[in-house]
Amino acid sequence: MKLLSKIRSLTTNRPRLTNLSEVVLIITCHQLELYPNQHYAVDQLWIMFLRQTWTINNMVHKVFVYGTLKRNEPNHGTMTNPENGVATFIAEGMTKEKYPLIIATKYNVPFLLHSPGTGYNVKGEIYEVDDKMLSNLDILEDHPNCYIRDKNDIVLTDSTHRTVMKCWVYFLKMFKPELLSKPFLEDYKSEGDHGLRYCERCKRDVNFKLKLAVRNDCAYL
Structure with missing residues (x-):
């Protein structure tokens, strides 16, 4: 046939x-x-x-993850849990433009600060997700109250032709300037040499997320 x-x-x-x-x-x-x-x-x-x-x-969204949602990182279970929707790994990639990836707060949370041209071409992973998974990621990242989901150019690192994909990326857009004085990371790992291990949500002060909701911004971080 x-x-x-x-x-x-x-x-x-x-x-x-x-x-x-x-x-x-x-x-x-x-x-x-x-x-x-x-x-x-x-x-x-x-x-x-x-x-x-x-x-x-039903799988039309490409998302670039650079922190705890990556494979072998603390929140990757969110991506693999079928109750959250569908997430299919596409490729490894990095931001086409440089951005500062830092670790902040007493819970050692990674943040990608929206300050183009500063920092590194941040490495991460590209996933294709359905509407349900994207909605759950928005909840996890507290979009748009804290992180802001924005389209950005991501370069496939395993491509010989420097393929670029438009992906959703969660940025911290409202922040105090002093956060830019923190060390910048190129490739986040919770167990990295920085010694700032991520504190999972179940182990945090229950009022922490409420503070984010009340302030409606992340400027105090």
């Missing part, structure tokens, strides 16, 4: 189709020509196409 082989070639080693228009064109042009009497085969191809369409429509 030439049509089936063509579609399979598009989906090899991919979690989803990336060019729906091409698939639609292939099916439309060939289904009557190649399978005038094989309605079952054509129907099966359309079922596969519709399933892939549903997957794409």
